Ligand code: FES
C-alpha cells in the first residue's frame with residue numbers, strides 16, 4: 183500500500199529542534215550556494231591550470247626550434263666549451279656541463295657506434311677509449327675531456343683495414359645481435375693495453391709479477407664489465423686471445439658455398455621439408 187506522506191502526523195519538535203529548523207536556510211538557497219561554491223572552486227582551479235599552461239607555453243616559445251626534432255628541445259645550461267679530438271679529428275663543442283660523453287658522441291657528433299645499454303655504468307655497451315684507456319662514456323662528463331683524445335669504434339679501423347680486434351671478433355664469431363660489440367671491442371683493446379702496462383686483476387695469481395700471458399680466466403675477469411645478452415662470450419674470449427697471443431688461430435666458421443647451399447636444399451626436398 184502506497185505511503186501517503188501528507189497524511190503523516192507532524193512530528194513533535196523540541197524547543198531546540200524548532201530553533202535549529204528556523205536557522206536552517208531554505209532548500210533553494212542551499213542549491214544556489216552549492217552551485218556558486220562549485221563554480222568558484224572550478225573557476226579558481228581552471229585559473230591555476232591556465233596560468234601554469236601559459237607559463238609553460240611561454241617558456242617553450244622561447245626555445246629555438248630544431249628541424250626534424252622528435253621532441254621538444256632542452257635549453258642548455260651552464261654551457262662550457264670543450265676542445266678535444268675524436269678519432270683523430272679536432273672538435274670544439276659548446277655543451278651543457280651535465281652532458282655525458284656518450285650523448286655528446288651520439289647526439290652532437292653523430293657517432294652512433296657507441297651504444298646506450300643501461301645508461302648507468304652496468305653493461306659496458308658505451309665503452310670508448312680516452313687517451314688509450316677504456317672508460318664508460320655514459321658516466322663520463324664531456325666537460326672533463328678538454329684537450330683529451332677520444333677513440334670510438336668508428337676510429338679503430340684504418341680506412342678499409344679493420345683493427346686486429348675487429349677482425350678477430352669476426353673470425354671467432356664473437357657476436358650475435360652486435361649491440362654490445364662496439365663496447366666489447368673498445369674494452370678489449372683498452373684491456374690489453376692495461377695488461378701490457380703490468381696492471382693486475384682480481385684473478386692474477388702472483389700480483390708481484392707482471393702478467394705477460396693472459397689466461398682465459400684473466401680475460402673473462404678483466405672483461406667482466408662488458409655484458410653480452412646474446413651470450414657470445416666463448417667467441418669474445420677466443421677473439422681476444424687471438425690478438426693477445428699474436429697466434430692467428432684458424433677461423434672456426436665460414437659462409438656456406440653455393441654448392442653447400444644447393445646440397446642442403448636438395449636434401450630438404452628429399453625429406454619432404456618445405457624450403458624458404
Ligand atoms: Fe654505459 Fe651501460 S650504457 S655502462
Ligand code: FES
Pocket residue numbers: 356357358359360361362363409410411412413414
Ligand atoms: Fe648481442 Fe652481445 S652480441 S648483446
